[in-house]
Amino acid sequence: MKCAEQQGIDMYQLMEAAGHAVFDCVLAKYSHANHIIVLAGTGNNGGDAYVVARLINHSNMPVTVFSPKPQSKLRGDAEIARQSFLSHGGTIVGLEKLPDLVDELHPSLLIDGLLGTGFDGALRDEYRVALEFISTLSLPIIAIDLPSGLNGDTGHVVDFAIKATYTVTFVGLKVGLVTGDGPDYCGTLLFSGLGIEQCLNHSNIATATWLKSPIQAQLQKRKFNSHKGSFGHVVCIGGAVGMPGAIFMAAKSVLRSGAGKVTVITHPQNVTLINSLAPELMVFGSDGEMDQSIKDRISHADILVVGPSLSVAPWGESVFTQLVADDLLAHIPTILDADALNLLCKYYDPLVKNKNLNKWVLTPHPLEAARLLDISVLDVSKNRVAIARDIAHKFGAVVVLKGCGSIITDGVNVAINGSGNPGMATAGMGDVLAGVIAGVMTNFDKNETALQKSTQKAVFLHGLAGDITAKNGEIGIISTDVIELMPQALDICIK
Numbered sequence: 398m399k400c401a402e403q404q405g406i407d408m409y410q411l412m413e414a415a416g417h418a419v420f421d422c423v424l425a426k427y428s429h430a431n432h433i434i435v436l437a438g439t440g441n442n443g444g445d446a447y448v449v450a451r452l453i454n455h456s457n458m459p460v461t462v463f464s465p466k467p468q469s470k471l472r473g474d475a476e477i478a479r480q481s482f483l484s485h486g487g488t489i490v491g492l493e494k495l496p497d498l499v500d501e502l503h504p505s506l507l508i509d510g511l512l513g514t515g516f517d518g519a520l521r522d523e524y525r526v527a528l529e530f531i532s533t534l535s536l537p538i539i540a541i542d543l544p545s546g547l548n549g550d551t552g553h554v555v556d557f558a559i560k561a562t563y564t565v566t567f568v569g570l571k572v573g574l575v576t577g578d579g580p581d582y583c584g585t586l587l588f589s590g591l592g593i594e595q596c597l598n599h600s601n602i603a604t605a606t607w608l609k610s611p612i613q614a615q616l617q618k619r620k621f622n623s624h625k626g627s628f629g630h631v632v633c634i635g636g637a638v639g640m641p642g643a644i645f646m647a648a649k650s651v652l653r654s655g656a657g658k659v660t661v662i663t664h665p666q667n668v669t670l671i672n673s674l675a676p677e678l679m680v681f682g683s684d685g686e687m688d689q690s691i692k693d694r695i696s697h698a699d700i701l702v703v704g705p706s707l708s709v710a711p712w713g714e715s716v717f718t719q720l721v722a723d724d725l726l727a728h729i730p731t732i733l734d735a736d737a738l739n740l741l742c743k744y745y746d747p748l749v750k751n752k753n754l755n756k757w758v759l760t761p762h763p764l765e766a767a768r769l770l771d772i773s774v775l776d777v778s779k780n781r782v783a784i785a786r787d788i789a790h791k792f793g794a795v796v797v798l799k800g801c802g803s804i805i806t807d808g809v810n811v812a813i814n815g816s817g818n819p820g821m822a823t824a825g826m827g828d829v830l831a832g833v834i835a836g837v838m839t840n841f842d843k844n845e846t847a848l849q850k851s852t853q854k855a856v857f858l859h860g861l862a863g864d865i866t867a868k869n870g871e872i873g874i875i876s877t878d879v880i881e882l883m884p885q886a887l888d889i890c891i892k
């Protein structure tokens with residue numbers, strides 16, 4: 398790490414510190430381990446592994462190191478660590494011999510120091526074969542820095558990776574551990590700054606904020622002397638004929654996130670149903686032509702939510718093009734979700750080109766993100782942070798790239814959400830998020846220059862409400878349950 402080197406920090410000492418951090422985990426969790434297998438690669442991740450193996454050996458626990466190149470010298474500090482292990486009586490065996498020796502050794506723990514941040518692309522065959530064999534052993538695994546096979550920058554697994562029980566990671570947050578495939582592979586994350594985390598803080602290396610604690614979504618307490626006008630007016634636009642659900646859920650979520658007033662503009666056939674589901678909403682029908690009274694309502698809104706069940710069929714397109722023609726989307730902070738994102742691709746030129754909007758929050762799931770950039774969904778999952786940034790730059794917007802470890806970025810700042818659970822992978826959950834963002838912004842943070850910050854808070858709160866909902870069981874939670882528990886999530890974050 399350059400900044401550490403520039404400050405005269407000895408890189409071998411860092412490797413020793415990394416090895417000690419992993420050894421601490423061995424002692425804390427597996428002090429009665431029988432035989433310990435350590436995989437050591439040919440880079441510095443392997444160097445860390447040799448340090449751990451030496452410490453295990455030194456404490457008289459049986460240990461064998463398996464390496465893809467057991468006889469070869471390594472480069473730099475890794476070779477110092479390897480030599481130190483050997484000179485303390487350590488044993489190194491070829492990785493391909495693992496299947497033959499495993500019954501004899503009878504291991505009860507495996508430490509993975511095969512590949513770390515230097516890994517790129519797809520696993521080479523010999524590595525993949527070894528890792529696939531290891532996965533059949535059902536051993537607890539401690540991964541050093543990263544589970545081998547996971548890309549630490551992107552959170553993408555090409556075809557195979559180690560599924561760790563614990564991952565002991567070093568210095569700064571590796572985005573790939575907390576987004577995309579990362580959480581399925583790294584088990585419980587343990588962090589060691591190796592004493593140089595301050596160095597990272599003072600460097601100009603781009604880092605991401607991991608949203609993991611309610612403190613990061615702190616909200617102001619309401620004044621006793623407040624009224625509904627203090628908490629904003631949100632207008633939600635969507636709901637083509639026969640599709641009232643998504644726009645209803647978005648609007649109800651705005652209410653449950655504390656907005657003062659919420660209006661829905663929808664197809665006339667949805668009005669009665671939505672009104673009866675939530676009489677607190679003001680619901681107006683439009684046959685696709687927006688008359689002056691509807692335009693006036695929209696133009697007086699503090700925030701718009703456009704898109705849930707809007708459809709790309711004639712009704713939705715007509716509504717959307719009139720919002721564009723009247724420049725309403727360019728002047729009012731707007732959350733664009735679902736079909737509004739699909740229409741945005743079509744109306745990119747009149748809407749976005751030459752306008753630095755900076756008033757939008759776009760909330761694509763990976764398929765919508767792919768459409769926004771005209772790429773494949775696989776391209777999106779290969780590098781979620783870079784893709785979210787690209788969309789932010791293209792549209793002059795804050796972007797929430799949804800899914801496991803949602804990315805929130807204005808193109809410069811990056812946050813990764815650490816709340817939420819896979820039970821939330823169910824219809825309508827994105828509509829709820831669009832509503833929560835609008836509600837949190839209008840309720841707590843009307844200053845549009847804080848768009849990135851308030852979007853971060855809202856995404857965290859949405860996941861938190863999902864986690865509260867999942868307390869009685871994760872699978873089978875539904876979007877309307879999450880809406881109802883938003884007040885509890887808000888309550889946790891209000892100081």
Ligand SMILES: NC(=O)C1=CN([C@@H]2O[C@H](COP(=O)(O)OP(=O)(O)OC[C@H]3O[C@@H](n4cnc5c(N)ncnc54)[C@H](OP(=O)(O)O)[C@@H]3O)[C@@H](O)[C@H]2O)[C@@H](O)CC1
Nearest residue numbers: 398412439440441442512513514515516517519520521542
């Ligand atoms: N930075 C710090 O502050 C600190 C960093 N530290 C540690 O250093 C680690 C980074 O070390 P690093 O840079 O040496 O890379 P690393 O992860 O060992 O991988 C290199 C090896 O990967 C291999 N390889 C690559 N792609 C492959 C593929 N597709 N399939 C198969 N193999 C592939 C490549 O093989 P090659 O192509 O050279 O044959 C090379 O041998 C970091 O994760 C942390 O543990 C700590 O010591 C403390 C402080």
Ligand SMILES: Nc1ncnc2c1ncn2[C@@H]1O[C@H](COP(=O)(O)OP(=O)(O)O)[C@@H](O)[C@H]1O
Nearest residue numbers: 762799800817818819821822824825826827828
């Ligand atoms: N595995 C997961 N972990 C955390 N959050 C998730 C997970 N799956 C889905 N979510 C969240 O649920 C929401 C789903 O949104 P989306 O896919 O747009 O649903 P819909 O289109 O049905 O409304 C997003 O906020 C997403 O981040």
Ligand SMILES: [K+]
Nearest residue numbers: 509512543545
């Ligand atoms: K590793």
